[in-house]
Amino acid sequence: MIDLQRVREETPATAHRVYMHNAGAALMPVPVVEAMKRHIDLEAEIGGYAAAAQEDVRLQAVYASIARLLNASPAEIAIMENATVAWQMAFYALSFRPGDRILTAEAEYAANYVAYLQVAKRTGAVIEVVPNDETGQLDVAALDRLIDKRVKLIAVTWIPTNGGLVNPAAAVGKVARSHGITYLLDACQAVGQMPADVEQVGCDLLSATGRKFLRGPRGTGFLYVRDNLLHRLEPPMIDHFAAPWVARDRYQLRDDARRFETWENNYAARLGLGVAIDYALDLGLDTIEARCRLLAGRLRAGLAAIPGLRLRDLGRDPSAIVSFTIEGRASQDIVAGAGRAGITIGVSNPSSTRLDAEARSLPPVVRASPHYYNTEAEIDRLIEFCAR
Numbered sequence: 194m195i196d197l198q199r200v201r202e203e204t205p206a207t208a209h210r211v212y213m214h215n216a217g218a219a220l221m222p223v224p225v226v227e228a229m230k231r232h233i234d235l236e237a238e239i240g241g242y243a244a245a246a247q248e249d250v251r252l253q254a255v256y257a258s259i260a261r262l263l264n265a266s267p268a269e270i271a272i273m274e275n276a277t278v279a280w281q282m283a284f285y286a287l288s289f290r291p292g293d294r295i296l297t298a299e300a301e302y303a304a305n306y307v308a309y310l311q312v313a314k315r316t317g318a319v320i321e322v323v324p325n326d327e328t329g330q331l332d333v334a335a336l337d338r339l340i341d342k343r344v345k346l347i348a349v350t351w352i353p354t355n356g357g358l359v360n361p362a363a364a365v366g367k368v369a370r371s372h373g374i375t376y377l378l379d380a381c382q383a384v385g386q387m388p389a390d391v392e393q394v395g396c397d398l399l400s401a402t403g404r405k406f407l408r409g410p411r412g413t414g415f416l417y418v419r420d421n422l423l424h425r426l427e428p429p430m431i432d433h434f435a436a437p438w439v440a441r442d443r444y445q446l447r448d449d450a451r452r453f454e455t456w457e458n459n460y461a462a463r464l465g466l467g468v469a470i471d472y473a474l475d476l477g478l479d480t481i482e483a484r485c486r487l488l489a490g491r492l493r494a495g496l497a498a499i500p501g502l503r504l505r506d507l508g509r510d511p512s513a514i515v516s517f518t519i520e521g522r523a524s525q526d527i528v529a530g531a532g533r534a535g536i537t538i539g540v541s542n543p544s545s546t547r548l549d550a551e552a553r554s555l556p557p558v559v560r561a562s563p564h565y566y567n568t569e570a571e572i573d574r575l576i577e578f579c580a581r
C-alpha cells in the first residue's frame with residue numbers, strides 16, 4: 194500500500210492542483226528537488242568540478258539505481274540528457290545494408306519513426322510495420338510470421354505517448370530472442386508506472402526518460418545496452434570520455450555503456466534522477482502499477498458514461514495514459530478549460546504517432562495521465578469537469 198498522505202505531502206503542489214499530466218512531465222517529489230538544489234548550491238559554493246568530485250559516490254550510485262530499476266548491471270547503463278538521445282545513440286550505432294528490414298509497430302513514436310526514415314533513405318533498409326491485433330496492440334503472431342534473415346532490428350514503443358496501449362514487450366522479446374534479432378525498446382512511458390525488467394522483457398537496448406512517470410527532472414534519460422551487444426556497438430559519435438585518446442592516431446572505446454555518453458553533464462539533474470528512481474523503488478513498481486491501473490480504470494469508467502465523450506485507448510490492459518475526445522469540443526479547449534479549473538492535463542497531437550492517428554482518423558486527443566499520488570476524488574473531479 195502507498196502512504197498517500199506522505200507522498201502527497203512530499204508533492205506539495207497536490208495541495209492546490211489536480212495534476213494528471215504525468216505522461217508529459219510528472220511532479221517531482223521534494224527529495225528530488227532538494228537533492229538538485231543542494232548540488233546547485235554546492236556548485237555555487239565550491240565550483241562545479243569540486244562539487245562533482247565531492248559527490249562522486251552519490252553520482253556513481255545513480256548507475257546502480259538505474260540498474261536496479263531495470264534488473265541490469267551498472268556497466269550496461271549510460272545516463273543521457275533525454276530518452277531521444279539515448280534511443281538515437283543505440284539506433285544509429287546499428288548498421289544496415291540495402292534490403293535489411295526494420296520491424297516496428299503502428300503506434301511508434303514520431304522521433305523514432307523519422308530516424309527509421311532517415312536511415313532507410315541513407316542505407317536502403319526498409320521499414321515494415323507489424324499490424325495490430327483485434328485489441329489494437331502489436332500482433333505477436335504477425336510479427337513472428339514477418340521474420341526472415343533480412344530482419345536486422347525489431348524496434349517498438351512499449352507504451353505509446355497516447356492511447357493507453359501497452360504493447361506486449363515481453364512477447365516481442367521472445368520472438369526477437371528465438372531468432373537472434375536485435376531488439377530496441379522505447380520504454381519512455383513505461384518506466385516509473387510499472388516494472389521494467391530487461392531480463393523479463395528480453396530487449397537488447399532500452400531507452401527511457403526521467404521526467405515522466407519516474408518523477409525525475411527534465412533533461413534526464415538513460416540507455417540500457419545488453420552486455421553481449423555492447424562490445425559490438427560503436428557509438429555513432431564519440432568524444433574523449435566515450436573513447437579516451439590513447440595514442441596520437443588511436444582511441445579506445447570504454448568497456449561499459451558509458452561509451453555512449455560525453456564528458457560534460459548536468460550533475461544536479463543526475464542526482465535528482467537517482468533520487469527519483471530510489472523513491473519509486475522504495476514504493477515498489479508493482480505497487481505503483483496497481484495504483485496507476487486502479488486510478489486509470491476509474492477514470493475510464495467515469496468518462497465512458499459521459500454522452501459524446503469517446504475514449505481513444507487501445508489494448509488489452511491499458512496503462513495510466515487515458516486518451517479521449519468530446520464531440521463538438523476541441524481537445525485544446527478542454528485542456529485549457531481544465532487548467533482554469535485547477536486540473537492539469539495535456540493534448541496529444543496526431544503527428545506524435547502518425548501511423549496510428551491516420552489509421553484511426555484521430556484528431557488531437559486529450560491526454561489525462563494520473564499517477565499513484567492522485568486521489569480517487571481528483572479522478573472524480575476530472576470526470577465531473579468533462580461531464581459539464
Ligand SMILES: Cc1ncc(COP(=O)(O)O)c(C=O)c1O
Pocket residue numbers: 216275276277278302304350352353354379381382401402403413414
Ligand atoms: C513514447 C515516447 N518515446 C520517447 C519520448 C521522448 O522522450 P524525451 O523527450 O525524454 O526525449 C517520448 C516523450 O514524450 C515518448 O512519449
